[in-house]
Amino acid sequence: MALLETKGLGITFGGLRAVGDFEITIGDHELVGLIGPNGAGKTTLFNLLTGVYLPTDGDVLVEGKSVVGLKPYQIVEKGLSRTFQNIRLFKDMTVLDNVKVAFHHKMSYGTANTLFRIPGSKYWKEEADIDKKGRELLALFKMEDNVNDMAKNLPYGKQRKLEIARALATEPKLLLLDEPAAGMNPQETKELMETIHFIRENFDVSILLIEHDMSLVMGICERIIVIDYGVIIAKGTPEEIKKNEKVIGAYLGQ
Amino acid sequence: MLKVEDINVYYGAIHAIKGISFHVEQGEIVTLIGANGAGKTTILHTISGLIKTASGKIWLNDENITTASGHNLVEKGMAQVPEGRRVFAKMTVQENLEMGAYSRKDQHNFQADYDMVFDKFPRLKERRKQLAGTMSGGEQQMLAMARALMSRPKLLLMDEPSMGLAPILVDEIFSTIVEINKTGTTILLVEQNAHKALSIANRAYVLETGNIIMSGPAKELLGNDKIKEAYLG
Amino acid sequence: DKGPETVKIGLITPKTGDLAVYGIAVENAVILAVDKINADGGIDGKDIELIVYDNKADATESINVFNRLVDNDKIVALVGPVISSTSLAVAPLAEAAGIPMISPTATNLAVTPDYEYVFRACYTDPYQGAMVAKFANENLMATKAAILYNAGDDYSSGLATAFEGTFTGEVVAKEGYTADDVDFRSLLTSIKELGAEVVFVPDYYNTIGLIATQAREVGLEAVLLGGDGWDAVQSEYGDVTEGYFFANHYSTTDESPLVQGFITDYNAAYGETPNALAALGYDGILVMAAAIDAADSLEGADILAALKGTDMDAVTGHITFDANGDTEKSVSIIKITNGDLVLETKISK
Amino acid sequence: MSYFIQQIVYGLSAGSIYALIALGYTMVYGIVKLINFAHGEVLMMGAYFTIFGIISFNIPIILALPISMVLCALLGMFIDRVAYKPLRNAPRISALITALGVSMFLSNFFKLLFGAEKRKMPDFPALKGGYVFGDVTIPYKAILTLVLTLVCLITLQIIVRKTKVGRAMRAVSEDKQAAQLMGVNVDLTISITFAIGSALAAVGGVLYAINYSQIFPTMGTLTGLKAFVAAVLGGIGILPGAMFGGFLIGIVENLTKGYGAGGWSNAVVFGILIIVLLVKPEGIFGKNTREKV
Amino acid sequence: MKKRVEYLITTGGLTVLYLVIMLLIVVGVLNGYYVGVIIAIGINIIVASSLNLATGFLGQLALGHAGFMAIGAYGAAHLGKYLMAVLVMPDFIKGIIVLVSCLLFGGILAAIAGLLIGIPSLRLRGDYLGIVTLGFGEIIRISIFNIEAIGGARTVLGIPKLVGITQIFILVAIVLAALYLLVRSRHGRAIISIREDEIAAEAVGVPTTFYKVYGFAISAFFAGIAGGTLAFYQGLIDPKKFTFMFSVEIFIIVVLGGMGSFTGTVIAAILLGVMNELLHAVDNWRMVIYAVVLIAMMIFRPKGLMGTYEFSLVKVVKDYIAKRKNQKTT
């Protein structure tokens, strides 16, 4: 059973068909690129998958079960997690707390436990557990020295990394990255590619990636889906896509 | 045309620009490159009068504009395409362009300029009545450029015009920049895409955490190993 | 034994906030009285030192300033608080501290009964409301009455309830409004439809001015009746209130030298005619000063004993206290005639 | 039936005052995104200025009103410069607190200067009475108020939609920096906004005083608040919406009073506000602008 | 350092503070007046901290907390009067039982009101929510005036006076501790993340609607407790107290202290309380000066006195120990 499957997925804003008849399947441990011209509907697709928008038609299946109509946080529980095109960190929280928030749905202690912290109770166990996990995760991203920094004070590149780390903290099966390299220079982009590689190797997760930086997309994606005006115009390996006339005409240029 | 002398800029306690000097001559394309947070946007904002300098001077055509109010600089021939487009989302394309011409005294005389920008960006002509906020990233970038051109600038400051754009548009944008420059507009270009920027610029400055660490003709920097390693990937 | 140099008396009154108008009227009158007493040689040769604190008409603030007057300023007696709700908050504290207290203007029934040390210079809401109803019954022979009152104000709703309880005819409507209302045309139109002969409107004169103006505007022919809050309504709204009645503590047309002296002095000091609140404030401090004088002591218990025996003429009438510490004054019913206040009759139980 | 119609007439006349005040409120909010709690106090001062002009200097109201509008416009600009401008880039709630502070300052300061008591507005014999249709009377005051409100609305609409200043205002409301990059003098534009809003408040204050024949230092507080509620009801920042909201509140208020629930009228007004916002969070005329992620 | 030791340090600090206050009362430095002011400030601390949870931590503009306080006050007062009449037991125990049960009852009533208003309206944002809460506060106030059964416009009298300095000290400590513990838990993180970025919070698995209502209801709960405390301190309730301006005063304490800092709330409540008393010297100008100070403070410290900084005795102790260690090693 595929990890993610969409069937005839589509959404219309007013008269605009932003995404239509969209069908993809993503299996375990894949790294798929999603490219297309500006306004093609890439971000909108992410919003559909993660429950931010309700599709006007079609279905989204995660491990065979429809997630349409679920709230974004419920979809997180199903194993989808994302980053945003424009970074959305919890700016006035520490780096570690940013990550800890993302463990929320894995925890279960209640209000009474919060107020009466009886030694040995769930509160202590779970908090100690996520503290450890959070620090480990940040260490993997080489951010162990930043745990107590305010997120807003991080340099841009680390903010991007933190956003990815936060998304990973929800322990997703599928990670959706929206233009992680936007605003980065080639050097920083290269580091980002290494980070993504690293995630691939250390986590049991599939990645769907939107990006306009071709060096990144072509460099790491196993397959690429190209959309324009909300519909898929091409699919294939980087090599195939590079040569696809339609893609060159609509997106890549010359 | 533009001369910046030893400016220092602070955000509260953060010393963002540490004594920077550079100049842009009439007719040139000059590019500022540098990593995230190096201070590129800050410099453009300072030149445009959005941020005040702590010390140093800025000259536009031999006029000291260090303390001039931002809104007066447009009349003096300076325009900016800001980082992240910053189009007026709830106004139509047409109204955005009218805002671009806001400072011009010849309010009824800019039909020719409409023709010029619509000629350069035909997409905008189709979408005259569309709300700018509903346009795609690339379209908004075109609008931001067109809007700046409506003031008939002699000096155009551009902040990362290629950010977030599809490759095909990136190429288009850069050729448009060259075109604009050819029609007599001097350009100061800030870019992450150092390769593209250097290949169209005359001269370049490299910025690192508030300091200029290198400068020279663009072609030379394009060949420089250190630049290659740090900025060209 | 020299004792303190001055006789310290506290005054708690709202000087800021929505009820400041009333608080300042009382304060003005009290200061006037204190100055007069001191000019005449004070109490047994000692000047009265008046300490005034603002309480914003708020209970918590009243408690704080009362404590401050007692603990820090060491007052021997208290005049005030002016507003009933704040008097209710302070009364038990005054009792506990053994500080004699006279509220000039707190009309709420519950202010005095439970506390030996607490007195008032005015009559109570139930008493006043009942007397106006009695007037409507017996003098006006009214059979249909409407009540229009400020639902957000205990004075107004207290009077309204009392009126309703005593009026023997039919109460065709009892309509509330809120403190900030300025538009009464809808309410008055609805009362007009119901054919009331009299409308009881217990509120302060500014609101009455508005209501009377709009009553004329919508063509309401019923006679409006009110309580002591109406005092001074004739100064600006004489034309629209012509022929209406209200209950009051005193009448500015009273010939007695005490009253006329007070009006003249007040006018000289503040450039306006004192209203009933000012008159009550004036009486409140006079009664207290007289008691201290009679007690020949600054001890609370002594002053209390003297207060109980009060028997004096004051601006608002002859004052003696009953067991609760309430005055037993008759109610003057005033008719507004040609823009003047004319005593119609005096009513008592 | 005529009883009902009469209530509606009173509702419209009260409502048009709210509407007029709401226009200024919504305009300032639309541009600077600040609930200018001091708007009610400007209204109060507008009424005072006018009355002082009439009583102390014997100026006819036709002249006193424009003078008062100018004074209020200056006052509005002054308030903005002193209290709001330093906080332009601060958290919005801080500016909100400052607005509350200014409101408190003005009403209390005025109380000290002129006393807390209510003052009577002089009578205008020309405005006494009204047109009578059977059992229904339409007071002249109501007609004057309504007409003035409509004139103000149309004028404002033209300014905001059609003029260069209006375009600058809209640009400033969206993005101050970008507007400045277009050559817009942001501070001046905001000043003009406050000036217009405050001048409107002055008109509202005078109409209030004419209709209710009284002025007092806190007259603007609740009136202003309700006018803001009117603006929110109609869709904040939208001029016809403010107008509509004002009428709606006026009518609702008068109907509750006319039908035996006078003590509840403010509760009903706020109740309707809550219900409307729950059904249509952006107000009756508001457009749904969801954040694009 | 072990958590248990940390809690011990905090509790110890509070005990010392309490003993100092009691000592000052015994030797007469703190007379009835000062004690009264302290109690009034204590009540403000409780209600302002509760508002801080909703506004500072959850990030929702709430301008109607006086309404929740009123509900708490009326609920606690009426139940209190009833219980005092029917319960038969020694006065001291009765006092404690009545106080605790009535405060909880008032708090729960307020929390229910918080739920009622919160569930439908928390999807509104920013100023809109502010206006709705303001409106709701007014509705509560007007309802009280119009419901004769609970007292109408009359002052509610005969409420047992059960709150003195000791009770207020314990209550403030409990409320602050509860809020503090709450904020430093998964629930608190969820609440703060909503303030920071609601969309991102939802995207990392925080049920935002639930937590908004949860935070708001808890905030209302403690505001209700503050209301009950006020009633049991004064022995009466003046319905005129719970106006919009009172909500604003509470709000001002929160913003002035710093949104998201309980320390700030405590400091601001104390400063404003003390200032209020000092300004009696110029009573007429009191409100004018208060307003000017407010404007000036906001202009010079737009983020409030404390920003989001939180004082912690544990940290002070830790720093001290670290410093000592350093000195020893060098």
Ligand SMILES: Nc1ncnc2c1ncn2[C@@H]1O[C@H](COP(=O)(O)OP(=O)(O)OP(=O)(O)O)[C@@H](O)[C@H]1O
């Ligand atoms: N909430 C919305 N309301 C109206 N139109 C929308 C909305 N969200 C997206 N759109 C429109 O849908 C289209 C697709 O937008 P989307 O953001 O998905 O593009 P994209 O592929 O991510 O582009 P880019 O690469 O520039 O980010 C655009 O035309 C956009 O204007």
Ligand SMILES: Nc1ncnc2c1ncn2[C@@H]1O[C@H](COP(=O)(O)OP(=O)(O)OP(=O)(O)O)[C@@H](O)[C@H]1O
């Ligand atoms: N409003 C601000 N307040 C405080 N610090 C700021 C502010 N804006 C920028 N900075 C800081 O100033 C420095 C320079 O920022 P600037 O935006 O000029 O960089 P840049 O070179 O344009 O980067 P980018 O490539 O990300 O656009 C950075 O360290 C940044 O964090």
Ligand SMILES: [Mg+2]
């Ligand atoms: Mg996108």
Ligand SMILES: [Mg+2]
């Ligand atoms: Mg930049």
